[in-house]
Amino acid sequence: MTARRPTISDVARHAGVSKGAVSFALNGRAGVSSETRQRILDAAAELGWSPNHRARALSTSRAFALGLVVARDPELVGADPFFPMFIAGVEKVLAERDQALVLQVVTSPAAEEAGYRRLARDGRVDGVFLVDLREADPRIALLEEIGLPAVTLNRPDVPTPFPAVILDDRPGIAAEVRHLAGLGHTAIAHVSGPEPFLHAIARSQAFADAMAEAGLPPGRVEPGDFTAAGGRAATHRLLTGPDRPTAIVYANDVMALSAIAVAAELGVRIPDDLSITGFDDTDLAGYVHPALTTVRADARGWGEVAARTLLAVIDGEIDEQQVADTALAPAELILRRSTSAP
Amino acid sequence: MTARRPTISDVARHAGVSKGAVSFALNGRAGVSSETRQRILDAAAELGWSPNHRARALSTSRAFALGLVVARDPELVGADPFFPMFIAGVEKVLAERDQALVLQVVTSPAAEEAGYRRLARDGRVDGVFLVDLREADPRIALLEEIGLPAVTLNRPDVPTPFPAVILDDRPGIAAEVRHLAGLGHTAIAHVSGPEPFLHAIARSQAFADAMAEAGLPPGRVEPGDFTAAGGRAATHRLLTGPDRPTAIVYANDVMALSAIAVAAELGVRIPDDLSITGFDDTDLAGYVHPALTTVRADARGWGEVAARTLLAVIDGEIDEQQVADTALAPAELILRRSTSAP
DNA sequence: TTGTACGCGTTATCAA
DNA sequence: TTGATAACGCGTACAA
Numbered sequence: 253m254t255a256r257r258p259t260i261s262d263v264a265r266h267a268g269v270s271k272g273a274v275s276f277a278l279n280g281r282a283g284v285s286s287e288t289r290q291r292i293l294d295a296a297a298e299l300g301w302s303p304n305h306r307a308r309a310l311s312t313s314r315a316f317a318l319g320l321v322v323a324r325d326p327e328l329v330g331a332d333p334f335f336p337m338f339i340a341g342v343e344k345v346l347a348e349r350d351q352a353l354v355l356q357v358v359t360s361p362a363a364e365e366a367g368y369r370r371l372a373r374d375g376r377v378d379g380v381f382l383v384d385l386r387e388a389d390p391r392i393a394l395l396e397e398i399g400l401p402a403v404t405l406n407r408p409d410v411p412t413p414f415p416a417v418i419l420d421d422r423p424g425i426a427a428e429v430r431h432l433a434g435l436g437h438t439a440i441a442h443v444s445g446p447e448p449f450l451h452a453i454a455r456s457q458a459f460a461d462a463m464a465e466a467g468l469p470p471g472r473v474e475p476g477d478f479t480a481a482g483g484r485a486a487t488h489r490l491l492t493g494p495d496r497p498t499a500i501v502y503a504n505d506v507m508a509l510s511a512i513a514v515a516a517e518l519g520v521r522i523p524d525d526l527s528i529t530g531f532d533d534t535d536l537a538g539y540v541h542p543a544l545t546t547v548r549a550d551a552r553g554w555g556e557v558a559a560r561t562l563l564a565v566i567d568g569e570i571d572e573q574q575v576a577d578t579a580l581a582p583a584e585l586i587l588r589r590s591t592s593a594p
Numbered sequence: 595m596t597a598r599r600p601t602i603s604d605v606a607r608h609a610g611v612s613k614g615a616v617s618f619a620l621n622g623r624a625g626v627s628s629e630t631r632q633r634i635l636d637a638a639a640e641l642g643w644s645p646n647h648r649a650r651a652l653s654t655s656r657a658f659a660l661g662l663v664v665a666r667d668p669e670l671v672g673a674d675p676f677f678p679m680f681i682a683g684v685e686k687v688l689a690e691r692d693q694a695l696v697l698q699v700v701t702s703p704a705a706e707e708a709g710y711r712r713l714a715r716d717g718r719v720d721g722v723f724l725v726d727l728r729e730a731d732p733r734i735a736l737l738e739e740i741g742l743p744a745v746t747l748n749r750p751d752v753p754t755p756f757p758a759v760i761l762d763d764r765p766g767i768a769a770e771v772r773h774l775a776g777l778g779h780t781a782i783a784h785v786s787g788p789e790p791f792l793h794a795i796a797r798s799q800a801f802a803d804a805m806a807e808a809g810l811p812p813g814r815v816e817p818g819d820f821t822a823a824g825g826r827a828a829t830h831r832l833l834t835g836p837d838r839p840t841a842i843v844y845a846n847d848v849m850a851l852s853a854i855a856v857a858a859e860l861g862v863r864i865p866d867d868l869s870i871t872g873f874d875d876t877d878l879a880g881y882v883h884p885a886l887t888t889v890r891a892d893a894r895g896w897g898e899v900a901a902r903t904l905l906a907v908i909d910g911e912i913d914e915q916q917v918a919d920t921a922l923a924p925a926e927l928i929l930r931r932s933t934s935a936p
Numbered sequence: 937t938t939g940t941a942c943g944c945g946t947t948a949t950c951a952a
Numbered sequence: 953t954t955g956a957t958a959a960c961g962c963g964t965a966c967a968a
Contacts, residue, residue, distance in 0.1 A: 330675030649962030
């Protein structure tokens with residue numbers, strides 16, 4: 253027996269009413285008396301009816317799904333605890349609402365645009381999360397053009413019709429610089445993240461601002477790329493160049509962790525000769541020698557709030573004009589052993 | 595102007611044929627002469643028609659999407675390069691076929707079952723990837739029950755109707771043990787992955803087998819859990835207990851990397867006093883001190899083959915009875931600096 | 937090749 | 953206000 257799944261018509265027949273009445277009753281809409289409503293609900297329960305998602309999607313022109321397009325190099329994604337945590341947060345909200353998450357991983361800018369267009373053309377999702385915002389991010393205009401709702405993680409540097417869910421990286425970096433300055437460091441350098449990313453830029457900016465606020469001369473900034481290889485190269489330049497810094501603030505943990513090896517090879521002791529700080533608080537950060545002082549953000553909470561916000565936008569609860577940004581608690585400093593007085 | 599999207603009826607009208615003819619023509623099916631077919635194709639192109647995914651999904655009862663339910667702790671996912679790589683491989687295949695990937699991250703066994711059931715009930719996906727297979731994995735029976743096609747990554751330890759895509763972990767571990775034995779190590783220990791995972795068990799088994807093959811006494815095995823904390827604890831037990839090993843084979847990189855700190859704290863030099871090997875070749879592995887000897891598998895290729903296989907199962911191209919397993923090249927040894935003669 | 941029923945829930949229209 | 957009827961979304965499949 254194939255046990256055909258009961259449809260709304262079956263329920264209607266069973267309850268002795270029309271299809272339309274069933275739809276109203278099941279969606280809690282006015283238009284049916286409470287007693288027939290109950291009869292319909294009973295019939296539905298008895299038959300074990302559950303809505304056919306595809307039929308609903310067709311008739312309402314909704315996908316009941318949200319999209320996430322990840323354009324980072326997968327190597328880079330693997331070293332970052334952000335994505336799994338963020339997605340776990342998103343998932344928590346979506347599970348409650350019977351929504352799904354459609355994930356795309358793309359490896360080129362062309363594929364990225366194509367990815368969003370395909371998601372929109374096929375009506376695969378009702379909205380998307382815009383992560384890893386870049387300078388003059390072309391996706392803002394793209395999504396406006398194709399009419400796909402979105403929320404951005406942090407605020408873009410271009411006019412945007414989309415609400416932003418903000419988790420400010422800067423206080424974390426500032427706290428690190430203050431911590432180092434408080435220990436007596438004056439020659440503090442920074443290894444940044446890859447240029448186009450707004451969060452990388454924000455961290456660099458926060459570094460510069462915090463240095464100024466601490467009354468210190470601007471520190472050297474070496475470009476990094478969030479990878480271990482990039483962190484190693486940048487660290488090597490800093491430690492072998494003139495005016496060796498006594499502390500380095502890294503834009504992420506992986507780069508900071510790679511510095512431990514460079515220091516060991518060059519005979520530079522951490523933290524005695526060199527203090528280092530990371531960003532992310534990866535699983536490993538607390539289990540290296542010396543344990544890494546870093547900064548932790550609530551990526552999971554970010555995912556939850558972003559998901560709720562995006563669903564609200566889709567449901568029209570948030571006016572696109574009065575873009576209401578939501579701010580989360582900023583990243584917090586985790587003091588460990590990789591920092592000490594110079 | 596809302597520019598209603600052209601439907602198949604519009605195309606039919608434009609080409610002066612029936613809806614059915616259009617459907618045949620666009621799907622390259624027989625039933626229309628090649629000239630009317632061309633006329634229809636021209637009309638479709640002129641109107642800028644593209645199929646309405648939702649309507650197609652409803653009438654064919656297909657989702658045109660595949661599912662991936664990740665039941666690992668998100669903390670654990672973040673430290674593992676497997677998922678992003680695997681997903682990138684999957685994505686490559688799906689993009690070509692206009693399929694989507696629906697991702698679910700769950701944090702409890704109950705949520706896991708509910709996740710699969712929801713995916714099936716809502717017809718969200720046409721099939722799923724079964725990753726992180728466990729002992730007597732209940733998902734095999736669950737998926738059979740709900741009739742959701744699947745492919746498993748590696749072969750389960752219970753009867754399965756699903757094809758397996760195999761990437762054997764064991765040769766990688768065996769190569770590590772042979773390498774260490776070749777260097778003269780005899781007291782080799784193993785820090786395993788968490789019990790229920792079949793890949794963790796396979797690695798432990800491979801370790802035991804390789805030790806026997808090398809003519810060595812069975813090495814000590816300490817349970818790990820793939821996390822840095824677990825790796826640290828296990829390493830500490832091994833290095834402070836009796837009969838300290840001269841080499842440790844870890845079931846993953848994160849645990850091996852955490853050993854570097856333990857060794858440093860105990861004054862154990864790597865590799866002089868202790869050789870260590872990892873598994874995964876994470877980004878950081880080559881950038882610690884000393885660089886980690888480990889094993890690398892082609893997770894991206896795994897994703898590609900798994901996706902192709904799953905689509906073939908869904909399309910009925912693979913007979914469920916004659917489960918045809920596909921084997922990929924096993925993981926390869928990456929020799930670096932964390933191993934040397936005892 | 938054509939015409940049309942079908943998949944299934946939503947919603948506008950209309951009668952009671 | 954309650955509820956029935958029918959149109960709608962759009963492509964597929966089968967009888968004619």
